[in-house]
Amino acid sequence: MKISVLTPSFNSGKYIKKSIESVLEQSYTNWEHIVVDGQSSDETIDVLKRYSHLKWISEPDNGQSDAMNKAFKMCTGDIIVYLNADDYFYPNAFQIMVNSFYANPDADIVVGNLNIDNCGDLEPSNNATISWKDLSIIKGRFPLNPVSYIYKKEVQIKVGNFPIYEHYTMDYWFLLRAFYFFKPIKIEDYLGCFVFDGQNKTSVITDGFSIQKPIALRFAFYHTPLRFPFVFFKLLIHNRNSSRFSKFVKKVINRISI
16 A cells, blocks of 8 residues: 655745655655645755655645645555645654554545644644534534545545635645545544644634635535535534624524523
8 A cells, every 4th residue: 555645845944854754754665755846945945855765846836735736646656645844744654544544444534633833832633523514514623734634545536636726725625525425534543743833824824714614615505505504504603703694693592592
């Protein structure tokens, strides 16, 4: 079972060496590592040139989703895992992933746990949901970073390319569809670390609900239309929805329930 490790990169010279080394340190050795760089202007290219095992390109692109799609087209593995250039795996992660597929042959996606390195402080993330129904109403914590999940190649073939216009929520967009069309399983092993330093892209998101909500509504409309009114209502009264209309509806509901 060959693993394709796919890394989108742009001006990641500060971190990418550690990401690459975390793949080289794996106890499981049947893998390939592909890096698609967006023509970085820092030391990223110099770092990539040091590793002869890498398959990599550096050219202008339309953001992270575009780079991820390019990397997928280049891969030859049976199972896919994305590794952002500022994150890293733990040494036995690949062996755990492969063992999980062999132990659960009907599983299409394996979701594990991860640690979040929040400016040097480690915080465990072990309560990710694998329910598409929960994801569709933005309930529970979805897997926060692709370092914690891996899936069979046919999953991405079925779901399709990551939408280039979803610059901040391509992972939520993908997981919602992947969990709906395929079978995920949850394991309790910690697979890697999501580095959150206050400067990377995730750090600038101030209202994740507002950018996830349109994705949830479009998914319900196209894939589960009979469920759309339920999803619309649940998102309307969601505790993270701060719109005036939402506040009005919540107030009415509270008065009725008194």
